[in-house]
Amino acid sequence: NGTKCFITNGPLSETFLVFGITDKSKGPKGLSAFIVEKGYPGFSIGKIEDKCGIKAAQVSELVFENCKVPAENLVSEEGKGLKIALSTLDGGRIGVAAQGLGIAEGAFERAKQYMKERIQFGKPLFKQQYLAFKMAELDLEIEQAKYVLYKAAIDKQEGRPYGLSAAKAKIACTDAAMHVTTEAVQMLGGNGYMKEFEVERMLRDAKITQIYEGTNEIQKLIISGQLFR
Numbered sequence: 001n002g003t004k005c006f007i008t009n010g011p012l013s014e015t016f017l018v019f020g021i022t023d024k025s026k027g028p029k030g031l032s033a034f035i036v037e038k039g040y041p042g043f044s045i046g047k048i049e050d051k052c053g054i055k056a057a058q059v060s061e062l063v064f065e066n067c068k069v070p071a072e073n074l075v076s077e078e079g080k081g082l083k084i085a086l087s088t089l090d091g092g093r094i095g096v097a098a099q100g101l102g103i104a105e106g107a108f109e110r111a112k113q114y115m116k117e118r119i120q121f122g123k124p125l126f127k128q129q130y131l132a133f134k135m136a137e138l139d140l141e142i143e144q145a146k147y148v149l150y151k152a153a154i155d156k157q158e159g160r161p162y163g164l165s166a167a168k169a170k171i172a173c174t175d176a177a178m179h180v181t182t183e184a185v186q187m188l189g190g191n192g193y194m195k196e197f198e199v200e201r202m203l204r205d206a207k208i209t210q211i212y213e214g215t216n217e218i219q220k221l222i223i224s225g226q227l228f229r
Contacts, residue, residue, distance in 0.1 A: 003046060005064050006212075010060035011045050014038045017070075018062075019104075031081035036074040042067030053204030086095045090163045092213045097169040100177035100209040104142050107177075107184040107202040109134070114188050114197070131187060138180050145172040146206045153165060164226050167219040174216060177206035 003022075016036045023030035036043055036188035046061030054198065076084060082197050115125040152169040155162035181203040192199050210216050 001020035001064055001132050002110040003061055005047075006059055006215060008059055008212075010062055011048055011058045016062065018064075019085055022078050028082045029079055031085070032078045033075040033081040033084045034069050035075060036069055038068070039167070040067055040069065042165045046074070052203070052207065054208055057117050086163075089214055091156065092164045093166040093219070094149070094152050094162070096209050096213045097145075097152065097166070099174035100170075101142070101149055101205065102187040103177040103202050103206045103209070104138075104145070104173070104180040107199050107206075108135075108138055108142060108180055109119055110181065110202075111184040111187050114180065114191070125187075134187065136181065138183060139222075140175050144182065145169075145176040148172040164223065166223040167214075171216050171219045174206070174209035177209050178212065179204075181206045 004018075007016075014037065017040075018034050018036045019031055020034060021030050022032040042065045044063045044065075046063045049061075051057075051059060077080075079219045112126075115131060117137070118125045120128075126135070148165075149169040149172070152162055152165035155165045181199060184199040185203055188197055188199060190198045195201065
């Protein structure tokens, strides 16, 4: 019994990985993971959210009302749910970092193209030194974030611990996404606020990357915890 909000692709999925308490006396160690399939009695899709950005992804609530799940649907062992959830989050944070990096690069390229095409006071915008310097700073920010992300991806690929590097990558790339898209909207002026120029959509898409798979504040908690362990 219970509900869970903000499930990406909830209305579209056939199979769900659900975490539930199997032993309340053990606290977090009483958490277990189960496979739940669409159509199980007592399991339904609740409210479908109307979001600020990432409009292509459907996000919904999951509702469980006396939902019975077969014992063989237990994933791994009873009480291993927290470990499974945390390991999933670490990998997911690398993916969200990559998403943020892609948004930043997309907005940067769109702004660069606009600055070549837009003529103001008889010359293209990139001839305005302030804007050219701003683009140089954003280019550097994107490049720095990219290498932090690559470090996390290589750690995971090589079988090294990657929770810390994933946390750093998520902050670096998603903060860059938010900063670059905000600057891109500003540099396009009034056009930046118009949907046809795309950067306003990138700005709306960027914000969620700082929030899901663990907020960036949580990533700082992870990093500071490692520093002072």
